[in-house]
Amino acid sequence: MLGEVLLLSLFIALTSGFTTSYAAFSRSEFLIVTVAHSALAGLSVLYYISYIFGFQVSSMHEWLMLVLLTTVVCLAVGRIREHGEKELISAVIFALTLSIAALFMALLPGNLIARMWNFLTGSILLVTHLDLLIVSVISLVTCSLYTFFYREFLLISYDYEYALSTGIPARLLNYILSMLISLITIVCVYTVGLFVTYSILMIPGTLLSRARLRTNSMIVLSSAIVLLSLLTSVLLSSYVPVPPSGLCGIIVCVLSLVPYLARIIRT
Amino acid sequence: MSIIEIRGLSAGYGRKTVLSNLNLVITKPSFVSVIGPNGAGKTTLLRVLAGLLRPRGGLVKILGVDVSKKFPSSIKVRLGYVPQRDSINYAVPVTVFDVIVSGLIDVCPAPRTVTKREVRQRACRVASALGIDDLLDSYFHELSGGLQQRVLLARALIKDPDILLLDEPLSNLDEATQQEVLKLLRHLVDKHLKTVIMVTHDLDVALEWSDLVVLISRGGARTFKPGVHEDVERLLESYPEEERKIIPSRRPYCG
Ligand SMILES: Nc1ncnc2c1ncn2[C@@H]1O[C@H](COP(=O)(O)OP(=O)(O)OP(=O)(O)O)[C@@H](O)[C@H]1O
Numbered sequence A: 001m002l003g004e005v006l007l008l009s010l011f012i013a014l015t016s017g018f019t020t021s022y023a024a025f026s027r028s029e030f031l032i033v034t035v036a037h038s039a040l041a042g043l044s045v046l047y048y049i050s051y052i053f054g055f056q057v058s059s060m061h062e063w064l065m066l067v068l069l070t071t072v073v074c075l076a077v078g079r080i081r082e083h084g085e086k087e088l089i090s091a092v093i094f095a096l097t098l099s100i101a102a103l104f105m106a107l108l109p110g111n112l113i114a115r116m117w118n119f120l121t122g123s124i125l126l127v128t129h130l131d132l133l134i135v136s137v138i139s140l141v142t143c144s145l146y147t148f149f150y151r152e153f154l155l156i157s158y159d160y161e162y163a164l165s166t167g168i169p170a171r172l173l174n175y176i177l178s179m180l181i182s183l184i185t186i187v188c189v190y191t192v193g194l195f196v197t198y199s200i201l202m203i204p205g206t207l208l209s210r211a212r213l214r215t216n217s218m219i220v221l222s223s224a225i226v227l228l229s230l231l232t233s234v235l236l237s238s239y240v241p242v243p244p245s246g247l248c249g250i251i252v253c254v255l256s257l258v259p260y261l262a263r264i265i266r267t
Numbered sequence B: 001m002s003i004i005e006i007r008g009l010s011a012g013y014g015r016k017t018v019l020s021n022l023n024l025v026i027t028k029p030s031f032v033s034v035i036g037p038n039g040a041g042k043t044t045l046l047r048v049l050a051g052l053l054r055p056r057g058g059l060v061k062i063l064g065v066d067v068s069k070k071f072p073s074s075i076k077v078r079l080g081y082v083p084q085r086d087s088i089n090y091a092v093p094v095t096v097f098d099v100i101v102s103g104l105i106d107v108c109p110a111p112r113t114v115t116k117r118e119v120r121q122r123a124c125r126v127a128s129a130l131g132i133d134d135l136l137d138s139y140f141h142e143l144s145g146g147l148q149q150r151v152l153l154a155r156a157l158i159k160d161p162d163i164l165l166l167d168e169p170l171s172n173l174d175e176a177t178q179q180e181v182l183k184l185l186r187h188l189v190d191k192h193l194k195t196v197i198m199v200t201h202d203l204d205v206a207l208e209w210s211d212l213v214v215l216i217s218r219g220g221a222r223t224f225k226p227g228v229h230e231d232v233e234r235l236l237e238s239y240p241e242e243e244r245k246i247i248p249s250r251r252p253y254c255g
């Protein structure tokens, strides 16, 4: 059990380090929020359908639903981005998906609401072997892509206009980057819950990008912060009766603030 | 083979047509200045040439290749583009070295064929030509506007392109640096047979340094040769009144 939690935390930390940095670089925080809420809406609809038609929802159903949804949302957001209306339309998707989630969750019976609640507060201790397998495959694939296209992803994040003028397939790479960010978002929602997802994918990147660190140090440090936070919160929550998700969020914030404050004090 | 051949080009954004029936032919390596009032479509023309905006109609040939339908990467690698506004997102902590070297991204894509040392040497060479070799390890977003402009120029130059597309590369530069950059560009045209297409608002600069001045107005382009007295007269006549006022007239335009 402990080994699985450790392994899962390691995979999540590794991918989050890249994802939070690239999300901060490419200003994709809105994508994370939109995908996370769509995941929640998708799952609540899935559970409602299973309740109406009386079938049991398996992890496989959940994963399929999530991957399908991410693809759709990511492609939609990618297209919207090309046309420059990203804030407006993602605000609409954001509000819409959250409303759908709230609506269907209210229609579910108690036991299914409890299952849905898990996606909010997270359940790293409840992961199955299948989840671990899926997470490890997704993590390895995304980390390889992040590493292989490091220079390309960096360029399209800081100068998309110039990237388009070069011979690299900038549009395609931009979609791939959005897809990777979205995929990791759903992996996190599924394993550590919505609240922790927000803290590990948005806070380290946003704060560390202002800490005068090199981009690669930033990725490594973000991964370390996430790993430390996940493990400490799980460990602490077995001693004190508080949910690990809340603890994790606080630890991530505190750890990410340190380099940021250090920079402010130095200058 | 012409270096650039544009015939009946029309281009725009959404419902708006910015360029219509624009013609321009550049047959030999030259220093071309593009001038015109704000919003005339100078940047739009450069974006078409850089492959960022697909023409709505007409023919655009670069180095003999028709790019109006599909813009091949083989042509993109031969262009060096400096966007107008710093299109850079300052949230990314990149160094001057990173920015300059990103100019090589399509020249030596993965698998990386050029060694790190070679890349460093090339970056140093081009940086010292622009007087920024001591800034390679500084963060780009912490530089002044003029220094950033030089870094972007270095990024366009590092891949040794055949055609340089420069959108107001002199803005933010002080007088002395402007002269340095112009000398460098002139040298590239004369000695290395590059073609420079530079957007500028400075009529003096255009007349003094370029081989050809392209005036963009009302969607079309008219070309003038600065060395030809009648051409300069015609240019001054057709140059928009309101634009003339905002140009600091440092030198008399013609004898
Ligand atoms: N992305 C865009 N979407 C819609 N319209 C645009 C866009 N970019 C430019 N335009 C419009 O196209 C016209 C030409 O713009 P362009 O940037 O080419 O002018 P310019 O000659 O470069 O002007 P300036 O001297 O101010 O740089 C302008 O009216 C502008 O409002």
Ligand SMILES: [Mg+2]
Pocket: B042, B043, B044, B084, B167
């Ligand atoms: Mg312009």
